[in-house]
Amino acid sequence: MLTPQTLQKLPDDLIDLVSEVQTDIIKSIAKKLVKADYLTPSAEWQLYKASQLKMSTKEITAMLAEFTGKSKRQISKLYTDACKEAINNDAKIYRTYGKDCSAALRSVALSNTLKAGVKNANGMTKNLCKSMVESSQATVTHLMDKAWLKVQSGAFTYQDAIYDAVVELAKQGIATVTYPSGKTDWADVAVRRAVMTGISQTAGQMQLDLAAEMDCDLVEVTAHMGARPSHALWQGKVYSISGKSKKYPKLSTATGYGTGDGLKGWNCRHDFYPFFEGISERANLPVDVTENNRQYELSQKQRAMERSIRATKRRLAAYDGAISETEDEVLKRRLQNQFERHSAILKTKEKRLSEFCDTNDLYSEKDRVRVVGFNKSVSQKAVYGNNRYFVKQMKSYGIENPPKSLDIFENMKYNNSPECKLMNAYITSVKKGKFSPLVGYDHYKKLHNEINNSLVGLTTTNGIEITGQSDHFIERVIGVIKDPDTGKKRLGVELQDIQDALTNGKAMKPKISRDKNGNILYDEDGKPKISQLFVTDKCAVSINPETGVLIQCNPK
Incomplete structure (x- = not known):
């Protein structure tokens, strides 16, 4: 038996290798794009x-030759270590119940099953490498031809054509694995799925071979929170391998064992281990289906x-490769701007993931966001780029x-x-278009302080003390050429006129605030918002009569 945690971590080292090659290829292509001679005549x-x-x-x-040599050694070690762990864990259970499996562990059948699994995995590596070469060639051909045609047409500058090619490469990368369904995957995703599934299935066949030697027909399937909903239906239960049991359902029929969607299928982290009726104690407690499905989502x-x-x-990494290779200062600046923009995007994505994990009590798995090739140098540039963009x-x-x-x-x-x-x-306020960025934060801050100093603390004509200002109030004081709500020009209001309205203006009857559709507006405490207007011949100023906060103002 292999635990869900063990199965999930198994491919990590191999994925790092694939990721490194993948990133190196993208950077290599980016360098080719910026160095190509797109002014070459058609015939040449x-x-x-x-x-x-x-x-x-x-x-x-x-690059791939070096990767293949490393990966074959790692695959052999991965499969051997994992399958031995699974078999030894089962052997401990057999020994606990008085069954000696020493001879069975040395059987030729078990050895041949392991060798077949390793052979299949190496075949996967070979196919992956072939796919990466083909995908890389197709990517280079497409992007170089596209850039050349743009330059030759005269509609694009040399820098524009290269810039567009690098941006497209950076966005799409290289699709390295294509499945019969037409779906494509990044190499690291494909490797994680193939290695985890391959090891699990190889170990599973060895476990069944050992169970047959030990005359064990029952197995208990592991259970974990967050399983696929279809897997949650059969996890944590006891099954019969042969299907001859009247009490327990057949393993393959009930769990789909042997199929891609079932037990030990694609990315499945479930496993099974020997169970002896009347002796074994169930190790897996029932999992709440509703909570499991929530965790899965x-x-x-x-x-x-x-x-x-x-x-x-x-x-x-693609932008970094292109920037380091180009000698054209205009192109370099444009690519640098993209690098800085996506550095900021990366920071935002990382923050959202961290907040999402914290909010939902999830474990943040740093291995799953690591891209080997996105090394310390690029990482530091990304931090610097993010700050520049900010x-x-x-x-x-x-x-x-x-x-x-x-x-x-x-x-x-x-x-x-x-x-x-x-x-x-x-x-x-600037983002909403409530006033122009030309107003400037320094002026805004100065005006905010002036409002606090000249208006806050005043007593209105009907005895209400002004206690503060809303964010919306200062927007109305400043004004805007084109109000985003009305599309019309809205003039600002002088603070002296506002002060006069509050202390000498006519106090209108308080009203419950409503939106454009006539619906009552409520504050954070669930109470209806109330406003009271103070009017002169120059402006109208509204406040919350219960809190004394300035709400808004309008010129007459």
């Missing part, structure tokens, strides 16, 4: 391209987020002196900094 282009493809194939073949969301992070890291983005909002990094800004949030709250309110 095919010859030039053929020479480049020959070089590319030679490089990729060399959460795990699927987590896997999707992890795949997205790996894809972004591969994308950054600063540029903040400046685009009109914040001239923003925090120097996203981490500093996040720390301000964590510490509940008043400056951070004000900056966030400003950014939100």
Whole structure:
């Protein structure tokens, strides 16, 4: 028997090897794209391209040759160690119940089953390598031809054509494995599925061979939370291998053992072990189906987020390869901008995954987001790129002196900094189009303080003390050329006019606030929002009469 945790971790080392080769190939292609001579005339282009493809194939073949040598050794060790662990675990159970399986463990049948499993796995590696070469060739051909045609058409600059090619490569990568259904997978995904499934099935056949030698017809299937809903129906129960038992259902019929969708099928982490009627104690407690399915859905969301992070890291590796090779400063700047933008995207994705795991009490599996080839150098560049992108983005909002990094800004949030709250309110208003970024954060901050100093603390004509201002209020004070809600120009209001309205204006009857559809608006405590208007011939100012907070203002 192999535990679900053991099965899940088995392919990790091999996946690292595949991931490294995959990333190296993408970077190699990116370098080819920026160095190609797209000004080559039509008659010579095919010859030039053929020479480049020959070089590319030679490089990729060399990478894969090194990988194949390593992978064969690792596959043999993986299968041998895992299958021995599974058989030895079962042997311990047999010995506990007085059955000596020493001779059976040395049987030729068990040895041949293991050898067949290793042979099949090496065949998988060979096919994978062939697929990677073919996919790489197709990718290089497609992107180089596309860039060449753009340059020759005269509709695109040399830099535009190369930039577009690198962006496409970074986005799509190389589809390395194509299944009969037409579905394609990244190599690391295909390897994880193939290795885990292959080892599990090989070990399973050896376990059945040993069970036959030990005259054991019953097995108990393991159970774990978060199993596929179809697997949750049969996990944790006892089955008959032969189907002759009147009490227990047949293993293959009930669990689908031997099929891709069933027990020990694609990515299945279930296993089985000997069970003796009247002697063995059931080891698996029933799993709540509702909770299991909830955990399964959460795990699927987590896997999707992890795949997205790996894809972004591969994308950054492609940009890094192109940036390091090009000597064209215009192209380098454009690619650098993309690198910085996706560095920020990577940071956001990693943060969302971390928050998702924390919120749902899930284990954050760092091995599943690691991309070998996305090394320390690229990682450091990504951190630097993310910070550069963050600063540029903040400046685009009109914040001239923003925090120097996203981490500093996040720390301000964590510490509940008043400056951070004000900056966030400003950014939100700019994003909504409530006022132009040309207003600038410095002016916004100054105006916010002026409102606090000149309006907060005043007493209105009907005796209400002004206690604070809403984020919406300062938006109305500033004004905007085109209001996003009405599409019309909205003028700002002078603070002196607002002060006059509050202290000398006519106090209107308080009203319950409603939205555009006439629905009552409620505050965070579930109470209806109330507003009261103070009017002069220059402006109208509304406040919450219960809290004394300034809500909004409009010029007359």
